[in-house]
Amino acid sequence: MDKPFPYSEIVMDHFANPRNMGDMENPSAVGNVGNPACGDMMRLFLKIENGVIVDAKFKTFGCGAAIASSSMLTEMLKGKTLEEALKISNEEVVKALGGLPEAKIHCSVMAEEALKAAVNDYESKEE
Amino acid sequence: MISIQRFFKTVQTEKFAYFDNINTTFPDPRVIRKINEVLSSRLGNPSSHIHSAGVAAGRIIDEAREKVSALIGASPENLIFTSGATESNNLAITGFLKANPDFGFITSNIEHFSVLNQVRSLRNDDIDISVLEVDRYGLVDPEMLEKALENNPSIVSLSIANPEIGTMQDIEKISDICHRHGSILHSDTTAAAGLIEIDVDKMGIDLLTLSAHNLYGPAGVGALYVNKNIKLASIFEGGNQESGVRPGTENVPGIAGMGEACDMIKNDLKSHEERLKNLRNNLWKSLEESVRFINFTGHPEKRLPGHVSFWVEHIEGESLLLLLSMNGIMASSGSACSSNLKAKDEDELMASHVLDAVGVPSDICSGSITLSAGRYNTEEDFNYVKSVLPGLVEKLLTMSPSYDDYTKNKETADG
Structure with a gap:
């Protein structure tokens, strides 16, 4: 990237070319967090087979860091068991993104919360 | 480089x-040439006004003062150079209230932080303060202003134009109201200067803030126009520069650049x-x-x-x-x-x-x-x-x- 931007190259890449963005048909679980009043809102879709996340998709209303955090999270989730997935912390998302400005750490927290919300949704359906 | x-x-x-x-403009090539010329002219301190290097620096300031004043229809002797709009706004409001402690302070809720945040320090000084609420277009209601002015004379600080939403106030009407109530008007014209014609007499502005980097000049320099009938106190302790109202050695290259920018703008x-x-x-x-x-x-x-x-x-x-x-x-x-x-x-x-x-x-x-x-x-x-x-x-x-x-x-x- 030849132009200077306020985020790391990885963040800018995920913002400009978000991975796994879009809707999912018949998801096994959906996690909704945030709201537009807070400036960000994330919806995470998971397809789970035999306890393994086989697909993850997202839709996000938010700043560059929020979109990049969502995109990175979905990449990290694919192929993981639910147990492994739940161990992913917001710090790991930040690390994978090559860092986030202090004021934007909450975007990665939102990603972690969306994951927890999706897993809760899955577990409540299983019961 | x-x-x-x-x-x-x-x-x-x-x-x-x-x-x-609205946040900054690029200095015009003519401005940059002027600044380079001044920087390489072996100038003295303008306060060293006996030797020729000091006199030369003083003349550059005089020339710039004329050019900047001309852009706003003011007399050069009523213009003070500062470090920028933030300082000009502080000098205008706090400096005025320091010299005129019986006045109140009125502003609007969409002003720049360098105006609005003075409310906090002025409150400690027991100044009567009103912050007017604008309508959904960002316009100040003249009736509301009139009402706020009923109690006692005030310094009213309202910018001609808001940088974020672009709305321009009916500044002549506002100044009429201020003057009818024995009050004075300060206007921050950082967003408007260089884009629209400004005339302090026609608009009835008593104190006017200008920022050079918003009108194709360099950052770090600004000006405050002060109507000759208005008394201001300095907000810094220091020497006698700028009639003692703004002490500190003048930013000669910056001031020269600002003068050049204003001169250029005035033409077209x-x-x-x-x-x-x-x-x-x-x-x-x-x-x-x-x-x-x-x-x-x-x-x-x-x-x-x-x-x-x-x-x-x-x-x-x-x-x-x-x-x-x-x-x-x-x-x-x-x-x-x-x-x-x-x-x-x-x-x-x-x-x-x-x-x-x-x-x-x-x-x-x-x-x-x-x-x-x-x-x-x-x-x-x-x-x-x-x-x-x-x-x-x-x-x-x-x-x-x-x-x-x-x-x-x-x-x-x-x-």
Whole structure:
């Protein structure tokens, strides 16, 4: 990237070319967090087979860091068991993104919360 | 270091549509030449006014003072050079109230922080303070001002134009009201100067703030016009520079650059004003037709030439700004998220007080976009924005769960 931007190259890449963005048909679980009043809102879709996340998709209303955090999270989730997935912390998302400005750490927290919300949704359906 | 010629060449060959003139402008090549000339002239301190190097520096300041005064229809002896608009605003308000402690202070809730934040320190000094609420276009209600002035004379500080939403106040009417009540008017013209004609006598402005870097001059220099009948106290302790009101050795190269910028602007202000007004109206109309969920901010007619501001439902301001930047369009935002990216933590991410004041709903708006053009912006720049912006908004809409919810609710409602 030849132009200077306020985020790391990885963040800018995920913002400009978000991975796994879009809707999912018949998801096994959906996690909704945030709201537009807070400036960000994330919806995470998971397809789970035999306890393994086989697909993850997202839709996000938010700043560059929020979109990049969502995109990175979905990449990290694919192929993981639910147990492994739940161990992913917001710090790991930040690390994978090559860092986030202090004021934007909450975007990665939102990603972690969306994951927890999706897993809760899955577990409540299983019961 | 790259030369200016090369810089401008790069600017023209690559996409570089600069629409953030409200935050700063590029110094004009004539200004840069002047500053270079002054910097390499072996000048003394203007206060060393006996030897020739000092006298030469003093003359450069005198010349600049004439040029800056001429831009606003003022007499040179009524102009004080400062370090910029923030200092001018502080000197105007706090300096005035220091010398006239019986006066009150009135301002509006959309003023710049360098005006609004003085409320806090002035409260400690037992000054009578009113902060007027503007209407949804960002206009001050003359009746409200009249009422606020009933009790005692005040210094009223209202900017001619708001940088974020572009709205221009009816400043002549405001100054009439102030003067009828024995009050005085300070106006921060940082956003307006260089874009519209300003005349202190015609407009009835008693104290006027100018910032050089907002009118094609260098950063770090500004001015304050002070009507000759007004007494100001210095807000710094120091020597006798600038009639003792603004002590400190003068920024001679910066002042010379500001003078050059004002002189240049004075020559062709009118033609740029007309041109930018037309381009603005055209862009407004185009975006109104091509951008879904767009909500314009500020007054549709009483607004700065070349200034279009808006927010878009279901998308966040910073992400649109970033996409614009990736496409070579530089704009600004009053978005909660991007206004303070370097904040220590998210608690410092505050929604814009201006958007709040004009009643933009915080539950569906997350940041606005300000496109502000200046004299270097071409019609091609405007056309480029028109062609690129709608697609970027669509891209963000496809990513937005808020837009999804809206579509689903609409489908349900429509049956």
